[in-house]
Amino acid sequence: MENRRRGRTASALALAAVMGFFVSSAATASAVGAPSTSGIPESTVSTSGSELLTARAKARVQEMTVAEQAATVVMGHVAGTDPSALRSYMESGLGGFILMGANIPATEAELQALTAALTVDPGLPPLIAVDQEGGFVSRLHGDGFPASLSLKGLPVAETSAAFTARGSLVARAGITVNFGTVADYTDDPGSFIHGRALGTDPAAAAERVAAATVAQEQFVASTLKHFPGHGAAPGDSHHAIPSTTMGIEEWRATAAVPFAAGIDAGASLLMYGHLAYAAVDPLPASLSPRWHEIARDELGFTGVAVTDDLGMLLSSGDPAYADPVTNAVAAIAAGNDLVLMIAGSDAQTAGSMVAGIAAAAEAGTLPPERLEEAATRVVALRMQTAAATARWSICDDCEPVG
Structure with missing residues (x-):
């Protein structure tokens, strides 16, 4: 166990050095305390580090085939807890x-083994995601921390502690x-998002x-x-x-405000919902x-734009969105960087989406x-x-704070 720990530590240090992941001391200081509400928190990645990372990513992508590029913009899902499968x-x-x-085993050790198994190329691990809002939407065991239902009525510092x-x-x-992080808000207790909003x-x-x-960005x-x-x-x-019929000016003064705050605070991803502001664009935002x-x-968002589950478009019953491959191609064309498929997904779905995206790129559509x-x-x-x-x-023995 001790030798394995030393080896993993050495590999971790080497990988961190190779990746050139630069963290500013100012950002670290702001991350460990409650965020200022009078200004924009510092970015967690320095400008030079961000540019270097982008250059390395661009070089890697240019070495990929079209099919490999298509695969990297798909986040898939199948049920099960068998790491080999x-x-x-x-x-x-x-x-x-x-x-x-359906992917979460009984113990944290089993979950760690499962997430480790998802990495096929250690030089470029996949993004491994989860919906862990706390409260109503929790996948992981052991999250007894306060969630949105109570946090919305508590001081902001309580949100910092809970999400740390x-x-x-x-x-x-x-x-x-x-x-x-749910950046939607509503004062309507009857809204399905009310209990999840902050x-x-x-x-x-x-x-x-x-x-x-x-x-969380820590x-x-x-x-x-x-x-x-x-x-x-x-x-x-x-x-x-x-x-909704809400126009763009009203949106800027209301619904946009929490998203702008999260973007300024350094959120790495922005998830697009399957909802339409008809006065702005009749299409779903995704x-x-x-x-x-x-x-x-x-x-000013510069990170990864990701769709909400494209399977939800199928579940809407609208015949215009009945084909997940067509939806995936349209989503990338619209400006998403990553397409997500959960509802209705099986072992073949992601592969079909990859093939469809690659074919569309090769055809120029x-x-x-x-x-x-x-x-x-x-x-x-x-x-x-x-x-x-x-x-x-x-750190093998790190524990949650709070």
Whole structure:
């Protein structure tokens, strides 16, 4: 055991050095305390480090075939807790895997073995994700930390503490991405998102979203969801495509505020919801080029844009979204960098999506440069999370804070 620990530590140090993952002292200081509500937290990656990471990712992507680029922009899912079966699934080169409840074994040690098995190429581990919001949406055992239902009524420091502990728990399991920060807000107790939102008004939600982001980015790549905001669009996107007539100016003053705060706080990913702001674009935001432009150009988001589960589009019953491969190609073309498929997914689904994306790029119906851009962002995040995991794995006995 001691020799294995020394070997893992040495490998972790080497990987961290190779990746060039630079953390500023200012960002570290802000991460361990409650985030300031009077300014924008420092980025956790220095400008020079970010540029170097992007250059390395771009070089890696340019060495890939079109099929390999297509695979890296797909995050797949199949049920089961057999590490060998899940490893076999990942041998196709998928860029990520999302763990759902049916993937979580009884013990943390078993979960660590399972997440380790998902890495086929140690030089470029996949993104391993989970929905660990706490409270109503929890996949992992041992998360008894406060969640949104209570945090929205507590001081912001309580959100920092809870998500520091939650981020630690997620990282200890070998998971590198948490789809755990709900940036939607609503004051309607009847809304399906009310119990998962961190606030009931823009300012309160923004403070807590920023706090949750800074806290988690110490450990994992955190995600803001469900852009551009479920609170204004009544209905549950698991069963339909909610719609609102809210215009862009009202959106900027309301629903946008928590997302802007989370982006400024350094969130690594932005998840696009299957909901429509009809006055801005009648398409669901997940398939809308306009909403991707807004996030990039107006809010300054530079990270990985990811769809919510594309299986939800199928579940909406709208015949326009009945084909998961067509949805995947449209999502990448719209500006997403990573497509996620859970509901209705089986062992063949991700492969079909990869083949469809590659075929579209080769035919020119999906601009090849758009696929390369998406793959570069995903590979950069894979490199970044690999380096962060290397630093984390040096500590065998780390415990959650709080």
